[in-house]
Amino acid sequence: MKRWMPLLSVVGWLLAWEALVRIAQIPSYTLPAPSVVLQTLFANLGSLSMSWWFTLKITFGALALACLGGMMIAAVFTLSASIEAVLLPLAVVLQVTPVVAIAPLMLIYIDSTTAALLLCAWIVAFFPILSNTVMGLRAADPLLRDLFRLYRATPLQRLKLLLMPSALPYFVAGLKVSGGLSLIGAVTAEMVAGAAGRETGLASRILEASFRTETPKMFAALLLLVATGLMIYGASNALSRRLLARWHAAEQSRESM
Secondary structure, three states, X not given: OHHHHHHHHHHHHHHHHHHHHHHHOOOOOOOOOHHHHHHHHHHOHHHHHHHHHHHHHHHHHXXXXXXXXXXXXXHHHHHOHHHHHHHHHHHHHHHHXXXXXXXXXXXXXXOOHHHHHHHHHHXXXXXXXXXXXXXXXXXXXXXXXXXXXXXXXXXXXXHHHHHHHHHHHHHHHHHHHHHXXXXXXXXXXXXXXXXXXXXXXXXXXXXXXXXXXXXXXXXXXXXXXXXXXXXXXXXXXXXXXXXXXXXXXXXXXXXXX
């Protein structure tokens, strides 16, 4: 029964929303009912699906690059403190700079709009994976570190056999955060580009609909964005159970609840 509670809760809220709009006779340009949103979604499925696919490419492309870059740079930081001292400030600067301020510059300096948006979304998603992975690499048991040192393990052997397994739960936690941030970064960058008519993602569809007061179409595009976020959330949770359920206490305790 507990597994069905989230779904039942969502259905209950949607039914309440539908009833409120019908009883109060709220016009669709102010607040469309869920049924109207679904009708609008299917009526505009062709154009919205193309824009959705573009947003998906930016989101998952940025997330994949953030995972690859975050893991590699975290490993380099662990093996070389001097490289970390040089590059970590740059990573922090990129993290604290709002993507809204960076996106216009990227669109100026990079000819490809897609590449510029991908870079903006990557900047947003990159740091949580980097910081969590670095923390996990440094969280290895000190006694096991001494054991590896006693057996004269090479730095790469310590990284592969000791540090990376200990960092896996931290990486998965960072991935859950970066998954949502990559979507936020993609949508934000799309809106900056869409304001100049240079974008074909869902965010620009929302902007176009808002200019024309097509509120149901705005909600239809927003529904696809929410579905994307839920897809990322579900995939990250499934990956966490796949990688950690057999040996990590956090996943084992969740399974037993």
